Amino acid sequence: ASINGEMGADRKPVINVFTLCRIRNIGIMAHIDAGKTTTTERMLYYSGYIRTLGDVDDGDTVTDFMVQERERGITIQSAAVTFDWKDYRINLIDTPGHVDFTVEVERCLRVLDGAVAVFDAAAGVEAQTLTVWRQADKHQIPRICFLNKMDKNRASFTYAVESIKQKLKTKPLLLQFPIGEAKTFRGLVDVVTKEQIIWKPTSDLDDGKNFEQKLLREADDSNLFQEVQDARNTLIEQVADLDDEFAELVLGEYSENFDLIPAEKLRSAIRRITLARKAVPVLCGSALKNKGVQPLLDAITMYLPAPNERSYEFLQWYKDDLCALAFKVLHDKCRGPLVFVRVYSGSLKPQSAVYNINKSCTERMSRLLLPFADQQIEIPSLMPGNIALTVGLKQSATGDTIVSSKASAVAAARRAGRDAGGEKRSTSDVESLLLAGVEIPDPVFFCTIEPPSMAKQQELDNALSCLQREDPSLKVKLDPDTGQTILCGMGELHIEIIHDRIKREYGIETYLGPLQIAYRETILNAAQSTDTLDKTVGDKRHFVTAELEVRPRLGERATTKPVIEYAASVIEALPQELQGAIENGITNSCIQGPLLGFPVQDIDVTVQSLTVHPDTSHTMISACVSRCMQKALKKAGIQILEPLMNIEITVSEDHLSAALADLAQRRGTIQEIQSRQDNRVVVAAVPLAETMGYSTVLRTLTSGSATFTLELASYQALNSQEQSALLQRRMGLV
Numbered sequence: 060a061s062i063n064g065e066m067g068a069d070r071k072p073v074i075n076v077f078t079l080c081r082i083r084n085i086g087i088m089a090h091i092d093a094g095k096t097t098t099t100e101r102m103l104y105y106s107g108y109i110r111t112l113g114d115v116d117d118g119d120t121v122t123d124f125m126v127q128e129r130e131r132g133i134t135i136q137s138a139a140v141t142f143d144w145k146d147y148r149i150n151l152i153d154t155p156g157h158v159d160f161t162v163e164v165e166r167c168l169r170v171l172d173g174a175v176a177v178f179d180a181a182a183g184v185e186a187q188t189l190t191v192w193r194q195a196d197k198h199q200i201p202r203i204c205f206l207n208k209m210d211k212n213r214a215s216f217t218y219a220v221e222s223i224k225q226k227l228k229t230k231p232l233l234l235q236f237p238i239g240e241a242k243t244f245r246g247l248v249d250v251v252t253k254e255q256i257i258w259k260p261t262s263d264l265d266d267g268k269n270f271e272q273k274l275l276r277e278a279d280d281s282n283l284f285q286e287v288q289d290a291r292n293t294l295i296e297q298v299a300d301l302d303d304e305f306a307e308l309v310l311g312e313y314s315e316n317f318d319l320i321p322a323e324k325l326r327s328a329i330r331r332i333t334l335a336r337k338a339v340p341v342l343c344g345s346a347l348k349n350k351g352v353q354p355l356l357d358a359i360t361m362y363l364p365a366p367n368e369r370s371y372e373f374l375q376w377y378k379d380d381l382c383a384l385a386f387k388v389l390h391d392k393c394r395g396p397l398v399f400v401r402v403y404s405g406s407l408k409p410q411s412a413v414y415n416i417n418k419s420c421t422e423r424m425s426r427l428l429l430p431f432a433d434q435q436i437e438i439p440s441l442m443p444g445n446i447a448l449t450v451g452l453k454q455s456a457t458g459d460t461i462v463s464s465k466a467s468a469v470a471a472a473r474r475a476g477r478d479a480g481g482e483k484r485s486t487s488d489v490e491s492l493l494l495a496g497v498e499i500p501d502p503v504f505f506c507t508i509e510p511p512s513m514a515k516q517q518e519l520d521n522a523l524s525c526l527q528r529e530d531p532s533l534k535v536k537l538d539p540d541t542g543q544t545i546l547c548g549m550g551e552l553h554i555e556i557i558h559d560r561i562k563r564e565y566g567i568e569t570y571l572g573p574l575q576i577a578y579r580e581t582i583l584n585a586a587q588s589t590d591t592l593d594k595t596v597g598d599k600r601h602f603v604t605a606e607l608e609v610r611p612r613l614g615e616r617a618t619t620k621p622v623i624e625y626a627a628s629v630i631e632a633l634p635q636e637l638q639g640a641i642e643n644g645i646t647n648s649c650i651q652g653p654l655l656g657f658p659v660q661d662i663d664v665t666v667q668s669l670t671v672h673p674d675t676s677h678t679m680i681s682a683c684v685s686r687c688m689q690k691a692l693k694k695a696g697i698q699i700l701e702p703l704m705n706i707e708i709t710v711s712e713d714h715l716s717a718a719l720a721d722l723a724q725r726r727g728t729i730q731e732i733q734s735r736q737d738n739r740v741v742v743a744a745v746p747l748a749e750t751m752g753y754s755t756v757l758r759t760l761t762s763g764s765a766t767f768t769l770e771l772a773s774y775q776a777l778n779s780q781e782q783s784a785l786l787q788r789r790m791g792l793v
């Protein structure tokens with residue numbers, strides 16, 4: 060896929076330096092097919108960065124870089140694009156729409172300051188939006204909603220707003236309402252200014268650039284006038300309820316006549332409420348029919364935050380030093396890897412060295428480029444709050460944190476460690492405080508991958524390492540017994556896409572083994588163990604004795620990171636530098652559980668005693684602790700856990716019973732069946748093992764009318780029959 064090209068004729072990119080308050084780093088979140096790509100295209104068109112309107116249905120849009128995305132018609136990989144709108148710089152970070160890629164969504168959310176949620180006005184809130192919405196809640200991202208597809212047959216503003224209230228459990232602030240619906244949709248009413256906006260094609264070219272915006276008067280349309288009057292009063296009451304400063308105005312100066320409240324005052328209050336995430340502004344339109352996108356752009360600049368209005372906890376450790384996040388890697392045939400970065404503090408300059416904390420390496424960056432629609436423009440520096448593409452970074456992967464030097468990372472770590480207030484923090488805790496990226500959950504599926512011939516192995520390894528840099532949720536391992544390469548991913552589609560990309564982008568036809576489930580292991584009881592390592596290498600005697608206790612941890616979120624504690628007698632005598640070696644040993648033994656080699660989750664470990672001879676190397680300490688852990692885990696009794704998925708199936712009434720019967724056979728438990736217009740929505744939990752090939756089965760059962768989304772919910776224990784059947788299968792006995 061080429062990302063070079065000519066700039067739209069009407070506008071040359073200007074490398075203006077924008078003050079922080081005029082920058083908006085925005086993402087668009089949406090369910091598949093809600094119109095994210097179309098809306099993005101229209102934004103680029105109206106701001107002059109592309110000359111013609113691309114059409115997703117013809118597969119010629121700018122943001123869907125990859126050939127394969129075009130073929131599938133879904134946006135899998137995210138890309139960022141920069142454009143200016145009325146003296147504001149907007150960096151649009153495209154978030155992926157498919158559930159298999161929620162990690163990627165989370166990573167993108169990390170670089171956003173605000174988001175636009177795009178909905179299909181006929182469908183309301185769909186499963187994926189709900190998932191992304193919750194992730195945005197977690198990252199405290201202010202949002203506005205855009206009800207797209209108002210031109211569609213069954214589009215309903217009221218239904219969509221109700222669905223936002225019910226499903227997202229949020230307060231919608233209706234800043235607009237549509238004039239006409241479905242076929243008759245022709246414009247909007249701006250509730251804040253009481254203006255009507257009507258799109259009028261002036262020539263054959265109905266590109267939506269021409270619209271008439273005028274104050275509504277009673278004489279023009281008394282019904283519409285009354286409607287906006289009521290809507291504005293409701294809005295004012297809502298805003299006054301949520302914002303004290305505005306409430307004072309309403310109760311004081313303007314208590315007699317709400318009509319006199321200046322639009323600016325109302326807007327400022329809406330902005331404060333949006334930033335505080337007390338409510339969400341709602342707008343509407345039809346991207347495809349070129350209506351409503353310009354007011355949406357205005358709303359982005361008016362209501363979503365600038366970078367300096369957001370707080371990022373890791374920033375306090377860096378002061379004014381550089382802290383940046385690599386949030387996307389693309390491989391360009393000529394220029395090598397292009398890494399998208401966002402700068403949080405300090406500045407980034409071309410021709411300079413930077414330090415990657417995740418990879419513990421220093422790298423040299425050659426150039427810095429701004430990613431305007433289809434052209435990149437070289438820039439001399441990148442200031443906080445901005446995003447850009449870097450050329451020359453060879454090690455950095457998506458999700459890595461970049462700082463100016465190792466010394467700066469050490470200084471930040473010292474500040475973070477010191478601030479713990481005397482309490483001893485583990486080295487990994489301090490490290491994670493410094494990172495701007497997000498943790499990536501372990502993959503749920505894996506399979507072997509083989510090149511067509513041994514001669515191609517090297518090429519395949521290379522392709523896989525490039526793909527891993529772009530997508531850290533893809534993991535590649537070597538099977539220690541067979542020497543085969545193992546591909547681990549987040550879902551069936553994820554693995555399928557990687558397979559496809561290796562063929563298309565790297566020209567290697569590979570063979571995948573059967574897809575297998577990544578189970579987890581945990582312990583049933585508490586257990587203790589001791590171990591001693593006594594080895595003389597050369598003239599040095601390495602001597603360690605360790606005593607550990609492992610216990611099952613209950614009631615918390617599943618994590619493969621053991622919680623490590625030290626007995627008081629150990630912590631008093633323990634030199635700080637040995638702590639890393641001990642924790643390495645413990646963590647390593649949890650990567651491969653004793654029963655089937657799956658990661659061990661939810662355990663607490665206490666280091667009860669430790670004796671170390673002064674000459675002992677850190678490697679020997681780790682090795683001894685690790686061996687001791689394995690013994691303790693075996694003693695504690697192992698339970699296998701399987702991934703349990705949340706599934707949401709949208710199906711028509713006449714196919715509901717077929718879908719439910721099938722789900723019951725898959726060990727599914729139904730939680731709720733909701734109605735959504737003519738459809739029923741089945742909310743259920745189902746073990747991952749039962750979802751293989753589900754999309755094909757569901758399609759057949761429902762004549763292609765049903766859709767579903769899957770999301771990892773938790774890990775649940777296999778019963779003893781299932782566990783022994785699995786053990787036998789894995790040992791090749793059946």
Ligand SMILES: Nc1nc2c(ncn2[C@@H]2O[C@H](COP(=O)(O)OP(=O)(O)OP(=O)(O)O)[C@@H](O)[C@H]2O)c(=O)[nH]1
Nearest residue numbers: 092093094095096097115133134156208345346347
């Ligand atoms: N009627 C109508 N159709 C629209 C509108 N906006 C987009 N579409 C259509 O909806 C389909 C999906 O649009 P996209 O823009 O690709 O949606 P998306 O959210 O980017 O989809 P993914 O990339 O799959 O996540 C396409 O067929 C569009 O033509 C709209 O305002 N009205």
